[in-house]
Amino acid sequence: MISTPNPSVAWTRLRRAPQLHVSCRKVTEKIKDRGFVASEAFIGDAGFRHRLNDKLPDASKLKDADSRPDPSEYKIVYEIATNRNLPGELPFFSKVTLKNALKQLKTLNFNVSLSAIQVDPSLEVKKKYKPKKDKKAK
Numbered sequence: 001m002i003s004t005p006n007p008s009v010a011w012t013r014l015r016r017a018p019q020l021h022v023s024c025r026k027v028t029e030k031i032k033d034r035g036f037v038a039s040e041a042f043i044g045d046a047g048f049r050h051r052l053n054d055k056l057p058d059a060s061k062l063k064d065a066d067s068r069p070d071p072s073e074y075k076i077v078y079e080i081a082t083n084r085n086l087p088g089e090l091p092f093f094s095k096v097t098l099k100n101a102l103k104q105l106k107t108l109n110f111n112v113s114l115s116a117i118q119v120d121p122s123l124e125v126k127k128k129y130k131p132k133k134d135k136k137a138k
Contacts, residue, residue: 031078031080031097031098031101032097032098032100032101032104035076035078035101035105035112036101036104036105039071039074039076039105039108039110040108042069042074043068043069043071043108044068046065046066046068049062049065049066049069050065050066052065053065070109071108071109071110072109072110072111074110074111075110075111075112075113076105076110076111076112076113077112077113077114077115078098078101078102078112078113078114078115079115079116079117080114080115080116080117081116081117081119082116082117082119083116083118083119083121084116085116086114086115086116087099087114098114102114
């Protein structure tokens with residue numbers, strides 16, 4: 001996997017179709033933007049494709065970085081680090097955000113999918129600490 005200028009987005013060629021991976025720990029508006037901005041730059045910006053091609057291994061390079069790629073030949077995979085069932089167990093607003101992102105990308109004619117990356121339970125534990133109150137001398 002080769003990182004693009006945005007460290008959360010990576011380009012790789014897996015299975016039959018090249019895939020753009022968008023990874024995150026939380027579903028927020030940022031995930032929508034990451035996938036959309038990267039895919040839009042890939043399709044619409046030859047300069048971006050040239051810079052991307054420079055970072056790809058020879059087997060994954062675009063044959064012609066000047067030509068506009070056909071989005072239907074590419075798949076965007078949203079990878080979310082969670083032990084929840086996706087998308088059913090996501091919070092309501094996360095589902096809405098994700099649904100809108102998938103809809104936008106499908107409108108551009110990309111193939112889009114969602115994938116859960118299982119998290120080690122010891123890493124999933126969250127502890128919340130309250131800040132200590134500053135006791136002023138009287």
